[in-house]
């Protein structure tokens with residue numbers, strides 16, 4: 001499949017991510033078949049897309065299109081055959097349940113043209129395992145978008161064990177056609193880059209709450225104070241506590257039990273408090289974005305500790321050859337979460353102190369995944385700027401090669 005031949009895209013699942021992906025594709029000129037299992041989900045998605053397009057139109061960001069033209073490119077459907085029979089690419093965005101995704105994959109394979117590519121927007125789960133369901137495993141890839149899809153620039157492009165180079169290139173070209181920044185993930189590891197790097201800081205946050213060292217408001221206020229667009233607890237609510245739990249429990253199963261979702265989160269979920277989508281979670285969202293008392297900060301928690309455990313996890317990914325350029329990790333974090341500084345600036349500080357601090361946090365909290373890895377002692381400081389430069393150069397060379405053919 002070549003990007004120049006692609007006109008029709010299908011998106012399976014019209015929830016938080018699916019509706020955003022459909023909007024993005026339609027904004028960039030693709031016809032989009034948006035499939036879900038109930039009319040009410042499709043109607044809700046279309047309303048959300050209209051609201052978002054209204055914002056973009058007010059800001060003059062619709063270029064030559066108007067709202068109706070973009071909406072007209074989105075064809076809602078409840079039927080797999082209609083959604084898929086004319087598509088060159090499908091993006092699966094159904095809930096994070098492996099058995100559900102596997103059954104969807106079988107439908108996709110059955111109804112799509114033979115040459116079509118299957119992308120999954122899974123946040124954490126194995127692309128290889130999903131691809132093993134079907135024959136066209138070389139045409140299966142991870143395309144992990146970030147919430148809100150319209151605003152977040154990064155898309156992780158994840159290679160499964162069987163994914164072909166052609167499929168990788170196609171997915172990267174597609175991401176560029178959406179005016180996004182593709183970040184290749186060369187190995188199919190749980191959580192890929194961004195969610196994997198963020199995961200140990202969630203474990204640390206949970207320990208801080210469990211040990212009653214600080215409150216969620218205090219920690220979020222600390223983060224807002226250092227310029228983050230959202231504190232970590234507000235972000236958990238924003239993404240959905242159910243989504244968070246799926247990820248944490250998947251990591252616990254695949255990497256280390258220490259990642260497991262804590263009781264206080266499970267209790268909120270059992271009470272039906274999933275965050276923004278249900279109006280209540282850690283915070284009250286019933287009147288819009290929750291009010292964080294920015295004066296209620298704490299000195300008992302050093303925000304840098306939360307980044308430090310991320311640096312250690314990032315070092316594991318670099319050592320394991322998961323990224324093309326080490327700086328891709330900061331590039332992904334900056335463009336997926338709005339953390340403009342990234343995390344590797346911490347390595348500019350006294351390295352011995354950082355290593356000792358990680359050992360201290362591991363001991364204090366009784367959590368081994370925080371223990372610094374040997375590689376952290378010797379690794380050079382990754383540069384997002386260099387990674388971006390290398391990526392742009394590679395892209396230019398590919399474009400030149402194409403033009404010379």
Ligand code: CAA
Pocket residue numbers: 051052053055056122123145146147148150151152195229230235239243336337338
């Ligand atoms: N469509 C179009 N425009 C939108 C929009 C939408 N759906 N939503 C918001 N906007 C616009 C607003 O109109 C506003 O524009 P102006 O600045 O011109 O007024 C701008 O975006 C910012 O929005 P808000 O003022 O409402 O709120 P904000 O400044 O707090 O930004 C945010 C909101 C962009 C979400 C910001 O808080 C942020 O970057 N948060 C972090 C999000 C993040 O980390 N995402 C990754 C989550 S992890 C994930 O997704 C992975 C996974 O697997 C689940």
